[in-house]
Amino acid sequence: DTAVSQTPKYLVTQMGNDKSIKCEQNLGHDTMYWYKQDSKKFLKIMFSYNNKELIINETVPNRFSPKSPDKAHLNLHINSLELGDSAVYFCASSQGLSGANVLTFGAGSRLTVL
Amino acid sequence: KQEVTQIPAALSVPEGENLVLNCSFTDSAIYNLQWFRQDPGKGLTSLLLIQSSQREQTSGRLNASLDKSSGRSTLYIAASQPGDSATYLCAVGSNYQLIWGAGTKLIIKP
Numbered sequence: 001d002t003a004v005s006q007t008p009k010y011l012v013t014q015m016g017n018d019k020s021i022k023c024e025q026n027l028g029h030d031t032m033y034w035y036k037q038d039s040k041k042f043l044k045i046m047f048s049y050n051n052k053e054l055i056i057n058e059t060v061p062n063r064f065s066p067k068s069p070d071k072a073h074l075n076l077h078i079n080s081l082e083l084g085d086s087a088v089y090f091c092a093s094s095q096g097l098s099g100a101n102v103l104t105f106g107a108g109s110r111l112t113v114l
Numbered sequence: 115k116q117e118v119t120q121i122p123a124a125l126s127v128p129e130g131e132n133l134v135l136n137c138s139f140t141d142s143a144i145y146n147l148q149w150f151r152q153d154p155g156k157g158l159t160s161l162l163l164i165q166s167s168q169r170e171q172t173s174g175r176l177n178a179s180l181d182k183s184s185g186r187s188t189l190y191i192a193a194s195q196p197g198d199s200a201t202y203l204c205a206v207g208s209n210y211q212l213i214w215g216a217g218t219k220l221i222i223k224p
Contacts, residue, residue: 004157041201043214056211090157102148103212105157 003027006091006106013081014114020077021109023091031055032074033103034066035090043090049074078111086113116141116208120215128223129196135189135218137204142182145207149178149189152201152217161202162189194222 004025013019025032033056034046047066048056054066063079078085091106117140127133137147146165150158162171162178164187170179177190191198201219205212 041217043203043205045211048211092158102160102163103158104160105150107157108155 002106004091004093004104004106006089006109008109009107010110010112012112012114015081015083017081018077018079019081019111020075021089021091021111022073022075023106024073025091025093025104026072027093027095027104029093029095029104030071031094031096031101032068032071033092033094034074034076035092037088037090037108039087046089047074047076081111081113083113086111116144116206116213118204118206118213118215120202120204120218122218123216124219124221126221126223127194129194131194132190132192133194133220135191135202135204135220137187137189137215139185139187139206139208139213141208142185143208144182147178147180147187147207148205148212149176149187150203150205152203154200158203191220196222196224198222 006023031050033048036044046060049068051071052068065077068074088108088110090108092103094101094103119138121136148163149161152158164171164180175192180187199222201217203217205214
């Protein structure tokens with residue numbers, strides 16, 4: 001039973017489209033994250049939610065909008081997709097904040113914008 | 115501003131050798147340091163977490179050390195196996211966030 005699951009695993013779409021990536025965790029964690037890993041393999045935090053409240057919102061274009069309907073789910077919606085949005089997006093969760101606790105990652109969602 | 119550096123960026127060694135991966139950070143005010151493994155096309159797996167008050171942690175053939183004063187951590191892998199081939203990332207817990215290194219890509223040759 002997967003602890004942190006993301007869907008879809010692969011997503012290929014045209015510039016200008018709107019798409020969503022979903023994430024669910026069954027670990028009972030109270031904090032969830034979205035990370036972006038670019039072609040150079042750097043991991044960058046995008047958003048962090050603790051008990052459904054946004055606590056970290058790094059410098060990310062407002063075309064990216066996270067939504068957390070409950071503490072087990074954190075979805076990422078992207079409007080007006082651009083070529084530079086192509087990357088692997090990772091969802092993760094932890095009990096408490098990541099600076100102090102172990103993160104559990106999903107398998108990633110590879111987004112390709114054509 | 116905390117910065118995390120991993121050297122080397124890539125490493126290739128024959129099977130059976132012991133090896134050390136390095137991670138350095140600029141600000142010693144950290145909560146912890148974590149080592150992760152990333153396999154191609156997959157997510158990250160947490161290997162070891164060292165709290166700021168600890169000097170080292172061990173799990174099987176892996177041993178991670180932490181020297182806060184010098185801003186360094188090492189991940190020691192004993193008796194390397196082809197299955198150890200992956201990218202290894204270190205991440206420093208600082209200011210309620212994880213600050214990531216760029217990783218070391220490790221290849222173990224059979």
